[in-house]
Amino acid sequence: MSKFINNTKNYYENSFKRFGNNFKGMNWPSKKGQYTRFEELIKIGNLKNKTIHDVGCGNGEFLKFLKKKKVNFKFFFGSDISKIIIDQSLKNFKYSKNCKFECLDILESKRVKKFDYVFASGIFNIKNNFKEKSWKKHTFSIIKKLFQISKKGCSFNLITPYTTFREKKIYYQSVDELIKFLRKNVSKKIIINHSYNLWEYTVYIYR
Numbered sequence: 001m002s003k004f005i006n007n008t009k010n011y012y013e014n015s016f017k018r019f020g021n022n023f024k025g026m027n028w029p030s031k032k033g034q035y036t037r038f039e040e041l042i043k044i045g046n047l048k049n050k051t052i053h054d055v056g057c058g059n060g061e062f063l064k065f066l067k068k069k070k071v072n073f074k075f076f077f078g079s080d081i082s083k084i085i086i087d088q089s090l091k092n093f094k095y096s097k098n099c100k101f102e103c104l105d106i107l108e109s110k111r112v113k114k115f116d117y118v119f120a121s122g123i124f125n126i127k128n129n130f131k132e133k134s135w136k137k138h139t140f141s142i143i144k145k146l147f148q149i150s151k152k153g154c155s156f157n158l159i160t161p162y163t164t165f166r167e168k169k170i171y172y173q174s175v176d177e178l179i180k181f182l183r184k185n186v187s188k189k190i191i192i193n194h195s196y197n198l199w200e201y202t203v204y205i206y207r
């Protein structure tokens with residue numbers, strides 16, 4: 001496990017142990033914001049009969065959201081770097097069909113299957129004490145992987161640098177730098193959605 005993953009895992013496990021099986025335990029300030037992110041992520045395309053991988057699924061709230069919205073997906077796979085958080089997902093969805101959860105680091109695992117659409121909500125936001133430059137490198141390598149393990153495309157969110165505040169442990173991703181990286185290393189088919197009322201934006205990358 002890399003130092004980045006280890007640090008991130010400890011951070012989210014602390015939050016989960018402190019606040020539990022809810023949006024706060026997943027380090028979100030509100031459920032409304034968490035659901036707004038999901039609404040924006042699924043704008044990537046029609047999920048009907050599609051296979052889905054939610055990277056950094058936490059306690060599985062995205063699956064709950066998809067079920068509530070009656071999105072008719074074919075199969076849902078949730079992965080997370082934290083075993084204790086994945087165990088909570090397994091508990092939350094033990095009677096659900098067409099879904100699977102697994103503790104997994106997509107950068108290290110050699111057996112990551114491909115899914116039609118790959119999602120990630122909130123996995124890049126906390127850099128803690130890592131230097132901006134090294135967290136960016138880590139972030140970009142995960143983004144590249146999200147795309148590699150998707151058949152149709154991937155979508156994820158990042159904190160915008162266009163904020164009225166700055167916090168040391170938060171990672172703000174420049175849109176310009178991101179597009180440069182994606183066009184050169186990932187895909188030229190990109191949509192940046194900076195249209196909603198949170199300090200962040202959602203990225204859609206297509207094959």
Ligand SMILES: C[S@@+](CC[C@H](N)C(=O)[O-])C[C@H]1O[C@@H](n2cnc3c(N)ncnc32)[C@H](O)[C@@H]1O
Nearest residue numbers: 012026027056057058061080081082121122123
């Ligand atoms: C902010 S929480 C969000 C959880 C869920 N996506 C949601 O929106 O409710 C971030 C989750 O991603 C996991 N995570 C962070 N970095 C990850 C990575 N590189 N790969 C997989 N999971 C990761 C954390 O363990 C944590 O459960």
